[in-house]
Amino acid sequence: MNTHIRTDCVVIGGGPAGLMLGLLLARRGVDVTVVEKHADFLRDFRGDTIHPSTQELLIELGLLDELLRRPHSDMSRVQLSWHGTAVTLADFSHLPTQRKVMTFMPQWDFLDMIADAAERLPDFRLLRSTTAETVMRDADGRIIGITATAPDGGPVQVTARLVVDASGRDSDVRADAGLTPNRVAAAxxxxxxxxxxxxxxxxxxxxxxxxxxxxxxxxxxxxxxxxxxxxxxxxxxxxxxxxxxxxxxxxxxxxxxxxxxxxxxxxxxxxQVRLERLGRWYTDGLLCIGDAAHAMSPAGGVGINLAIQDAVATARYLVPVLKVRRPTERDLRKVQRRRTWPVLVTQRIQRTAQGPLLSVSQPGSPMPGLLRLLRKFPRLARIGGRFVGLGARPERLS
The missing domain is CATH 3.30.70 (Alpha-Beta Plaits)
Structure with a gap:
């Protein structure tokens, strides 16, 4: 059976960026369909960090209490043990946030919570076990939706004013749209x-x-x-x-x-760590966010935070547009311009961090200079707390 869905926005990928964007769009009255290839979110070895900036967003959404009812642990400082000597790398206790901690929770619990909140909204639809395949184009070559495969193997067509690809660094749809990332060799x-x-x-x-x-x-x-x-x-x-x-x-x-x-x-x-980003995050009818736009190193666990911040910026810029018309490339360019600087800053710091992360020394070897500096001036860890906890440019809903 051929299924045809019409929606304002179709989001590919039910990860942190895709589900958060779906929730933000639906709560503002934009009809949104999220396409997720798996039946659930139970996959191991995913990022488990929920940063203070994300928790601020959950406070704005009225979801923090729901988050904290689930099993979790909190960390107010990130410490490293160098051959048994403790050094504080990031101190969250002085952040201008209500929750001054980084929270650890299995990502499937976090995604379940976001999906549950979104599915209570009338304008949200989540297609599980549905695999996005290709983009659909009109006679002028503009992207007008996607083709997908349903759980029973049947074809699905989703037409939309906008396709948002949040399906990660190995996106097939991104490739089908003709967008190729620039890759930096990861060490x-x-x-x-x-x-x-x-x-x-x-x-x-x-x-x-x-x-x-x-x-x-x-x-x-x-x-x-x-x-x-x-x-x-x-x-x-x-x-x-x-x-x-x-x-x-x-x-x-x-x-x-x-x-x-x-x-x-x-x-x-x-x-296999990849540091890469698209030179252009969009084409007519499609926008990439999260790892589909910029794959990050796991250093600092900041990739999830950046992906969620992308979703917030996308919703803020495009909700007024999606309610009335199809976004133009100029509209989509605004999202990329807003988010490019924090991505560049973060990737540059991650590249710099690769050397220390790979350094090998024997017990009794001198402590690296940066660690000695942090031990001597512990207040410097507040800078690390701000970078990890908030990011280079934290986004707000309004």
Whole structure:
């Protein structure tokens, strides 16, 4: 059966950017359809950080209490353990926000909350298990919607005044629209894996020395991110042995847990880091936001924050337009101009951070200059708190 949907805006991707944009448009009376290829949001090794700026947005939306009713943990300072010496990298306690913490929550819980709030609105539609395939064009070559595949394999056509691609860095629709990102070589990749959590067991959030490892304390298990040089993992047993040996230099306790767990290569998931952005985020009838417009490094967990800020700016600029007409390329250009500067600043800082994240030193080696500076002048961590917690240009609903 051929399904045909008409809507004001079709959003591809039910991630943080796509669902947040869908919610913001629908609450302002814009008919919006979000197309998500999965049946649910239960995918592991996604960003779990909810930044203070995002929590400010949730306060404006009346959703913060709903968020905090779900299992979560808060962090007022980001600290790094350098061969056992603690250094504060980011201090959120002085931010001009109501919630001066970074909150950790499985991304599927956060997305479920946003989807639940959006689905209570009459102008919101979420198509799950529906895969966006190609753009549709009119006789003049303008994009007027997308084709998709329904859960039963049937064809779906969604026509809209605007297509927003929020489907991530590997977007097929973006490629079909003729938009190609400019890529900057990333120096690092990240290995993700789980470890069982035993009673009373804990590890510092960030540990560094012979490389860097991040430990996220979940209920019942630890989620581990280990930073490695780009291209150095091929998934062999030798790679796994080398990882365990290197981790023992950073965190002997963590290495013991890995030995006890009996970790295998199939338990380790590789994230190939990409730093890239589109030179032009839009074409006639389509706008890219989030990772579809600018793939970020996981450093600082700021990619989610940037994606949500993109959604806020998109809604603020385009709601008045979408209510009455099809956005022009000039309308779409305003969104890109607003969001380009924070993306450029953030990617530049992330590129600069790649060296320290990959640095290897033995116990007793001198602490890097930046860490020594932060130890000597702890107030400098407030700058890091502002960059991580708010971003280069935080957006407001109005």
């Amino acid at each position: 690092m990749d990240v290995l993700w894996f789980r470890l069982s959590k035993h009673p009373g067991e804990s590890f510092p959030f960030m540990q560094a020395g012979s490389g860097m490892v991040i430990t996220i304390d979940r209920e019942g298990f630890f989620q581990i991110a280990y930073v490695i040089p780009a291209g150095s993992w091929s998934g062999t047993d030798e790679d796994l042995l080398r990882m365990r040996e290197n981790l023992r230099e950073v965190s002997p306790g963590l290495a013991d847990s890995i030995d006890r767990e009996g970790l295998t290569t199939s338990d380790v998931h590789l994230l």
